[in-house]
Amino acid sequence: MLLAIDMGNTQTAMGLFDGDELVQSWRMPTDRSYTADEIHVRLMGFFKMYGLSLDAVDAIAFAGVVPQLSREWHAVADRIAADAIVIGPQTAAVTKLRAARPQAVGADRVANAVAAETFYGAPAIVVDFGTATNIDVIDEDGYYIGGAIAPGIRISMDALAARAAKLASVPLEAPEHAIGRDTEECIKVGAVMGAAAMAEGLVTRMKRELGREDATVIATGGLAGIVADSTDAFDVVDGQLTIKGICEIYRRMQELG
Incomplete structure (x- = not known):
């Protein structure tokens, strides 16, 4: 195994x-x-x-x-x-990167690109909600070509709590309204719906640059399910995308011998 x-x-x-x-x-x-x-x-x-x-x-x-x-x-x-x-230089023969500095692309992003093409087809855009929010773009030939990196939701909330003494830590949950009715709900709107709105905006621009409005958009990462409740920007939510990509890269390496 x-x-x-x-x-x-x-x-x-x-x-x-x-x-x-x-x-x-x-x-x-x-x-x-x-x-x-x-x-x-x-x-x-x-x-x-x-x-x-x-x-x-x-x-x-x-x-x-x-x-x-x-x-x-x-x-x-x-x-x-x-x-x-x-995952990295050792596995470069079985992955596809069109980046200015391929060696600098994070291993998790490489795994996301491989899994996106393998399981959902290309072109695709992966939005990975982790410590950072990474957006990975895979072109129609299945190559990772770049994307975006933004502060993650928890980092943003931790920074807010650290800098604003009256704003206690708030549990991460999808709010019911875009207009918060109290301080706690306002923070949830800003954090969760804000992350959803950022993803929507960047994905829209990236699709336009790709010239492919039909690119499959996949959400992954520990907070993907929460953000997905606040947007319809995602075609698929797959919390296991990265480890599935790691498994696929290992399988290809075994076939390569």
């Missing part, structure tokens, strides 16, 4: 695949202080929770932005005798 790892700045998403089938998925905090021992113990706990065996994992594929944690994950892979690959 393959364990696909999407290591973001805030959370690490994991997916266990048996072939192309996603057997189970988990999330845990991305803590830069974690050692291989701590990661190993957490993994054993997740697997035990669902009656799975860590011994069944024969490969681990990473898409990550935290180099020191990548080293710890590699140590875990060695312990369980699993092959390990990292």
Whole structure:
């Protein structure tokens, strides 16, 4: 089985695949202080929770932005005798990038582009709501060509709470109205509907630049479901898109030999 790892700045998403089938998925905090021992113990706990065996994992594929944690994950892979690959230069032969600096494109964005083309067709636009809100554009030939990066919803809310003492932290929920009736609802409107409106505006402009109004728009990331409740800009909501892309890249690497 393959364990696909999407290591973001805030959370690490994991997916266990048996072939192309996603057997189970988990999330845990991305803590830069974690050692291989701590990661190993957490993994054993997740697997035990669902009656799975860590011994069944024969490969681990990473898409990550935290180099020191990548080293710890590699140590875990060695312990369980699993092959390990990292999305990036090692996998460039099976991915398609038309970027000014391909080596600088985030591994998660590469995985999103591969998954979008594979499962939903091209052209496509992926809006990934994570620590940052990433928008990835895939042209009609299936190549990642660029996109946009904006502060994520939680970053914006944390900054607001830190700078405005009277505005306490508010739970992230889709508001019922565009006009907030009290302070808490006003913050939800600004955060959630604001993120939805930004996505709508950028997606509209990107479709125009592509010359393809029919480009499939896919929302992913931990907050995609909440934002999707406030907009009809998305054709698909797929919270597992990135780990599915990691799995697809691993499959292509196996075929490449």
